[in-house]
Amino acid sequence: MNFTSKQAVPWIKNLEPYNGGKPISEIASRLNLSEHQIVKLASNENPLGMSPKVKLAISQELQKVSRYPDGNCTVLKKMISNFHGVSSDQIFLGNGSNDVLDCLARTFLRKGVSAVYSKYSFAVYGLATISSGANSIIAPATENLEHSLSAFISSISGDTRMIFIANPNNPTGSYIKENEIRSFLRHVDKSILVVLDEAYCDYLEGTDFTNSIQLLKDYSNLFITRSFSKAYGLAGLRVGYGIGNKDIVSVMNSIRQPFNVNYLAQIAAITALEDQDFIIKSKLLNKQVMRELIDGLSTFGIRCLSSRGNFVLANIGENFKLENEPAGVKLFESLLSLGVITRPVRNYDLADWLRISVGTQEENRDFLNILPQALDLMAKDDNSN
Ligand SMILES: Cc1ncc(COP(=O)(O)O)c(C=O)c1O
Secondary structure (H helix, E strand, O other), rough: EEEEEEEEHEEEEEEOOOOOOOOOOHHHHOOOHHHHHHHOOOOOOOOOOOOOHHHHHHHHHHHHHHHHOOOOOOHHHHHHHHHHOOOHHHHHEEEEEEHHHHHHHHOOOOOEEEEEEEEEOHHEEEEEEEEOOOOOEEEEEOOOOOOOHHHHHHHOOEEEEEEEEEEEOOOOOOOOOOHHHHHHHHHHHOOEEEEEEEHHHHHHHOOOOHHHHHHHHHHOOEEEEOOOOEEEEEEEEOOOEEOOOHHHHHHHHOOOOOOOOHHHHHHHHHHHHHHHHHHOOOHHHHHHHHHHHHHHHHHHOEEEEEOOEEEEEEHHHHHOOOOOOOOOHHHHHHHHOOOOOOEEOOHHOOOOOEEEEEOHHHHHHHHHHHHHHHHHHHHHHHHHH
């Protein structure tokens, strides 16, 4: 018998590969344009790129990539431990926070147990859960597509071992306040690990900002994940981390890949953490451009959900009724044909919606200038079908 895909573990047979934002290079070559003519608002990256200090630091370290990196990420762990006031052995480093989520699932989930996550939340929770052999339990969302913590609680079953909550959430941008998270943790049995995914927390501000790290003292079943891919602008280097009880971290370390955070990623993350002015600047820009984006979309009758991340979820189908295809998907295609990459969210069962990342002011203006043409194209295509 030949070795074929039929020998794959049966529980992954309906899984589909993660579909990320389309790369600029692919669209530029498809449209015969140069890369700088493409506007990418698809993957919630920092439109300012990385901090200039990080750029300098990694350029000075290039010659060292012939050596293996420190597999324990000692210096970076120390930096993160000082930054958050936790001990180094509470920190788990990953090749992006996706790697941390995957290691959590591989360590604690298996056939016969389940994980709970919300209907409209980050696709990797499903990927990690299902590939571990565990069952997914989908907690229904509120009418506004937000997380309902009471629905999470009532979704927990006797075999539930893990709960994933993104805060702020992707793709909706919704946010849960500190007091609600606290009360939720009080209601969850301590035998269930609550994973609070805070990939977008660097964009938060205001008095309702959750300092979730301090909750770790009271809840040994809380595990927080953070990312350097968003506000820190290091998506291409792949570095993220988790903070939790040291016992949990220790067992996860025994199954991770030996050098899962590469050398340049470690240097970049260390330097990026030191440059908090860059985060403040990025946050300010995000706030201003998000306002312009929401206002601009509203002039076309397009409503967005209120977002605490660096993206908005726009309801295209509400004002644009198409006969043949859901409006979110169709607008994504029309924009793509004009060199603007956004993110369709059909995989979240939100085919009438479109997720748009907050870019620079210039990228945002380009997007809003192209939008009328894309809307016309969308309507024409629909009529010609
Ligand atoms: C909610 C959420 N968590 C985690 C991630 C993964 O980020 P990374 O693996 O780049 O750290 C993303 C990426 O889009 C995300 O939206």
